[in-house]
Each structure stands twice: as C-alpha cells, then as structure tokens.
Amino acid sequence: MSIRHHIFPEERKQMQREALREAIKRINGPVGFYERWLNEEAQLALTDEAMKVWRPFCSKIWECEDLKEKCYQDHMNRAQSCKGSHVDTCWLGVHNMVCALEDEYGGELVILGGVFRIREWQEEAETLLKSFLDTLPHNQRKEYISAWEQIPEVSEEEVRNYKMRELKSIGRNYLHAIHQLSDFRYKADLTAHDVVIALQVVIAEIEVLKIEMKKAFGIGQRWEDRFENLISACEGHNWYLKARLELEKSHHEEESISKLIYECVDLYSPKAKERGIEIFVDLEQLEAEAGKHMVLTMPMNRTALKNAFSNALDNAIKYSFDGTASKPRWVEIIGKLKKINRVPGYIIAITNLGVGIEEDELEAVFRPGYQGRQRLHTGHAGFGMGLTILKEVVEKHGGQVKISSMCQTRSAWLSTLNIWLPLHGPMGRTKERSDG
Amino acid sequence: MANIAWIEDDHERIGALVRLLEIDGHKILRFRSLEEVRENINKIKKCDAIILDLILPPVEEDPYLGVTLLDELYNEHGFRAPVVVCSLVQNPVVIHRLQELGVTRILTKPVRPSVLHDAVTDALKSIE
Numbered sequence: 001m002s003i004r005h006h007i008f009p010e011e012r013k014q015m016q017r018e019a020l021r022e023a024i025k026r027i028n029g030p031v032g033f034y035e036r037w038l039n040e041e042a043q044l045a046l047t048d049e050a051m052k053v054w055r056p057f058c059s060k061i062w063e064c065e066d067l068k069e070k071c072y073q074d075h076m077n078r079a080q081s082c083k084g085s086h087v088d089t090c091w092l093g094v095h096n097m098v099c100a101l102e103d104e105y106g107g108e109l110v111i112l113g114g115v116f117r118i119r120e121w122q123e124e125a126e127t128l129l130k131s132f133l134d135t136l137p138h139n140q141r142k143e144y145i146s147a148w149e150q151i152p153e154v155s156e157e158e159v160r161n162y163k164m165r166e167l168k169s170i171g172r173n174y175l176h177a178i179h180q181l182s183d184f185r186y187k188a189d190l191t192a193h194d195v196v197i198a199l200q201v202v203i204a205e206i207e208v209l210k211i212e213m214k215k216a217f218g219i220g221q222r223w224e225d226r227f228e229n230l231i232s233a234c235e236g237h238n239w240y241l242k243a244r245l246e247l248e249k250s251h252h253e254e255e256s257i258s259k260l261i262y263e264c265v266d267l268y269s270p271k272a273k274e275r276g277i278e279i280f281v282d283l284e285q286l287e288a289e290a291g292k293h294m295v296l297t298m299p300m301n302r303t304a305l306k307n308a309f310s311n312a313l314d315n316a317i318k319y320s321f322d323g324t325a326s327k328p329r330w331v332e333i334i335g336k337l338k339k340i341n342r343v344p345g346y347i348i349a350i351t352n353l354g355v356g357i358e359e360d361e362l363e364a365v366f367r368p369g370y371q372g373r374q375r376l377h378t379g380h381a382g383f384g385m386g387l388t389i390l391k392e393v394v395e396k397h398g399g400q401v402k403i404s405s406m407c408q409t410r411s412a413w414l415s416t417l418n419i420w421l422p423l424h425g426p427m428g429r430t431k432e433r434s435d436g
Numbered sequence: 437m438a439n440i441a442w443i444e445d446d447h448e449r450i451g452a453l454v455r456l457l458e459i460d461g462h463k464i465l466r467f468r469s470l471e472e473v474r475e476n477i478n479k480i481k482k483c484d485a486i487i488l489d490l491i492l493p494p495v496e497e498d499p500y501l502g503v504t505l506l507d508e509l510y511n512e513h514g515f516r517a518p519v520v521v522c523s524l525v526q527n528p529v530v531i532h533r534l535q536e537l538g539v540t541r542i543l544t545k546p547v548r549p550s551v552l553h554d555a556v557t558d559a560l561k562s563i564e
Contacts, residue, residue, distance in 0.1 A: 192524070193524060197446050197449060197524075200450050200453070200547070204450055204452035204453045205452045207452075207549050211550070234546065
C-alpha cells in the first residue's frame with residue numbers, strides 16, 4: 001500500500017480537481033494528471049473544466065469514439081515513457097507539455113498540459129496533421145484544418161520558460177499537499193491507535209472479570225449492570241474519539257438533508273415502534289415549480305452529520321414516555337427554511353414528550369460526559385457524549401444547536417432540540433438540484 | 437480443542453482479549469511481528485484459525501503489514517484456515533482488500549472478549 005492510503009478517495013479527488021483547476025487557469029489550456037503510485041494502477045485524470053478550454057479541434061476528436069480512444073492511449077503512452085520535462089508533439093501535430101515529477105514515497109506524477117501550436121515546430125506538426133487528414137473523407141478535412149488553425153500559436157521560448165515552470169510548480173504543490181495530509185493522518189492514526197489500545201485493555205479486563213466473577217461468585221444483576229456500565233462508558237469514549245476523527249476530515253459533498261433525515265428515521269422507527277412511539281416528519285422543501293420537486297442540498301460531511309442526527313433521534317426516543325394502544329406517544333421532526341442573522345438556513349426541530357432537562361442544565365448538557373439530573377435516574381445507558389459531538393458537528397458545518405425543555409405536568413416535559421444549518425455550508429457553497 | 441495463532445503486536449497488554457478462548461481450552465500461539473511470523477511459518481500453517489491485527493511492526497515500512505502478511509499466507513503458503521481480523525483500522529480501501537482476500541470476519545477494536553470469542557468459535561465451527 002502506498003502512502004496515499006491515508007487519504008480517502010473523495011479527498012484525493014478533491015485535491016486533484018483543485019490542482020487541475022489551478023493548472024488550467026495558469027497555463028490557459030487543458031491539463032491532465034497521469035498518476036502512478038506504489039501498488040496502484042496508473043490513472044489519467046481529466047476534469048470538466050479541461051473540456052471547457054479545449055480547442056474546437058480537440059472537441060471534434062473527442063466526439064468520435066475511435067479517435068478519442070486513440071488519443072487517450074497516446075496520452076497514456078507518452079506519460080508512461082516520460083522522463084523529466086519536455087515539450088511533445090502528439091500524433092495529430094498538436095503540441096503539449098509533459099512534465100514528470102517523482103516523490104519520495106514511490107509516487108509518480110506526470111502532467112500533460114496545454115494544447116498549442118509551437119511556431120518553430122510548424123513543419124513537423126503539419127506533416128503529422130496531413131497524415132491524419134489523409135485518413136478522413138475529403139468533405140471532413142476542411143473542418144479539421146479550420147479547427148486546428150484555431151489552436152493558439154505560441155513561441156517555443158514562452159512554452160519552455162514560462163508555461164513549463166507554472167506546470168512544474170503546480171505539480172510540486174500537489175505532491176506536497178498529498179504528503180502533508182497523509183503525514184497528518186498517519187500521525188492522527190498513531191495517536192488514535194494508542195488511545196484505542198488503552199480502551200481495549202480496560203474493556204477486555206472488565207468483561208473477563210465480570211464473566212469470571214459471575215461464574216465464581218454468582219454476582220447478582222446489580223453488579224452485572226455496574227460492570228456493563230463501565231464497559232459501555234469505555235465504548236462510549238471510543239465512539240466519541242472516532243466521531244471526532246471523522247469530523248477532522250475536511251471533505252464536504254453536496255447532499256440532500258431530507259434524505260439524510262429520512263434515513264435516520266428508517267433506522268430508528270423499529271425501536272420507536274417497540275415502545276409505542278410514532279415518528280412524525282414534516283420537512284419543508286424548496287418552492288415547487290410546474291410539477292418539479294426541488295430537492296434541497298447543502299455541502300456536508302455526510303457521515304458525521306448522519307451520526308449526529310441518529311444520536312439526536314435516539315435520545316428523543318430514549319427519553320420519551322412509552323406509548324400504548326390507547327395513548328400513543330410521538331417524536332416530531334419539523335424542518336423549515338429559516339434565516340438567522342440574514343444567513344439563509346434550514347432548522348430541524350426534534351420534539352418529544354418525556355423526561356426533560358432542567359433550565360439550569362440547558363447549556364451544560366452539551367459538555368462531554370454531562371448527563372441531565374432527571375435523565376440520569378432513568379436507568380438508560382448513556383455516556384453523556386452524544387450532545388457534545390452533535391454540537392461539534394453542527395458548528396463545524398457553520399450551524400447552531402439549542403435545547404429547550406418545558407415542564408408540562410409534574411413529570412412530563414416537552415423538549416425540543418433545534419438544529420440550524422446554513423444553506424451555503426461552512427465554505428459558502430450551496431446548490432439546488434431538481435429531481436423532477 | 438483448536439490451535440489459534442494470534443498475530444498482534446500488543447498481545448502482552450491486551451491478553452485478556454483471548455482469555456475466554458483459553459478458558460474454552462483452545463491453545464493461543466502469540467506472534468507480534470512479521471519477522472516472528474515468518475520465522476514460525478510452519479507452526480502457523482498448522483493452526484486451525486488466525487486472529488490477525490493489521491498494524492504490525494515495522495510500521496514505517498508499511499502501515500498495514502497485516503494485509504501483506506495475509507497475502508503471503510494465502511498466496512505463497514496456501515493457508516486456508518479461517519482468519520478473523522481484529523484491528524482498529526477502518527480505512528475502506530483496506531477493508532475492501534480484506535474482503536477480496538476472503539477473511540472470515542472483520543472486527544474493529546476495541547472489541548469485547550465475548551465478541552471475539554463468538555467470532556472465532558463460529559469460524560472454527562464452519563470448518564468442521
């Protein structure tokens with residue numbers, strides 16, 4: 001396995017896309033990354049942005065499947081045999097820069113950049129182009145010649161001294177970014193490893209002790225529960241550690257918030273049903289137009305947010321009173337568009353009737369390990385981490401979270417967890433997607 | 437009762453993890469590195485099951501030496517007994533590789549001894 005395995009595929013793609021975007025801007029031409037890392041298959045990466053700066057000539061080639069395949073193979077072959085950096089002429093008489101960079105972890109990056117006609121190399125280029133044109137029917141040749149002539153003409157000096165330098169700089173920055181992230185992850189993995197082993201020691205010793213004592217002394221349920229709570233507390237800390245590590249991953253993808261919520265509801269509906277609790281969901285969508293249903297998406301770390309919502313829903317069910325056939329109970333999830341400080345956002349309110357949180361604890365319950373006084377005596381296993389991680393996840397997304405809890409009768413409290421997320425995400429991105 | 441190879445660099449610290457298997461009468465052979473495994477390959481090949489950690493020294497060489505080791509056991513030594521992976525690794529690329537190699541079960545640390553016990557017991561039953 002190469003050093004890149006510390007970086008997740010989505011992160012690699014994002015870093016690659018950003019590097020390619022920057023390269024395209026700086027040399028004003030399409031760029032492709034050919035990457036070969038230790039024990040991985042070589043890949044040639046191109047982006048949609050590259051297509052936008054393609055010359056008409058390249059677009060025409062790419063529209064024909066056979067020519068496209070031949071071009072792709074030509075790029076791969078030239079990249080595979082490339083040593084150092086040089087300017088190259090492809091089989092169609094088009095000029096590219098080819099720049100090979102190696103890194104200390106056994107990775108190889110070859111950047112294919114630009115689509116030019118180099119003034120000083122015109123004769124050779126025209127010869128190659130003629131060979132290609134001779135394979136075409138007569139009536140198509142003029143179109144290809146006209147498109148080829150639209151490829152910008154540059155001097156050899158400009159390509160070698162200026163554009164090549166830009167390409168090398170981008171390649172080195174990209175490799176450096178890969179190393180930095182991989183190194184950070186590796187160190188985080190090592191730290192996580194030490195903490196997990198410590199938890200493993202404790203969990204293993206306690207469970208074996210519980211089993212051996214039960215066998216030897218016949219300990220009663222109360223003692224067994226105490227051992228079980230100790231083990232659960234350790235497992236809870238492990239869950240918290242993993243949730244924190246998940247949150248450190250910076251990649252945010254555009255995802256549907258309602259789909260995520262419905263997935264959590266599907267997950268917990270059976271548990272709720274067992275206790276006679278129904279889950280009602282009412283999520284405001286974007287304005288519907290002419291039969292089209294607009295799906296609201298926002299940039300998010302889906303895994304982290306789904307874990308957080310799952311935990312919130314689990315809490316709502318856990319601390320609800322049990323329902324009966326004649327008196328069913330409910331957990332309500334309402335989603336609405338809402339601006340806070342003029343920032344457009346979406347608020348999700350999860351409400352239940354049951355064990356509440358006293359007024360002086362409404363902030364404290366978000367602290368690690370804290371459990372509300374009323375909830376502590378319910379006998380439900382909990383580690384006091386769920387709301388902590390929920391708050392961190394929501395705030396990492398640029399959002400806010402609050403709890404309200406109002407006493408209805410002597411023992412019944414109406415509690416609402418309000419989660420507000422900005423539509424534009426933490427980095428100011430948003431997209432509306434129509435799936436009508 | 438079975439001979440079970442436990443390939444784990446922290447086996448001295450987390451010895452309690454396999455105690456329930458020892459109580460059942462299984463013999464646990466402990467190895468902490470790739471080097472130790474290679475030196476004792478004939479003993480390991482005769483084992484009825486393996487419990488395998490993925491992070492083994494030297495980690496600078498390859499952070500997931502357990503995967504490399506598994507590859508060797510299957511492809512070079514023809515090992516066919518069940519393998520229960522017990523590791524903290526959750527990297528999807530690594531997990532996918534393990535599934536391709538055909539491990540019996542993948543457990544994520546920290547794991548309860550009872551869970552490991554049940555996984556290994558089920559794995560041993562599957563070859564009876």
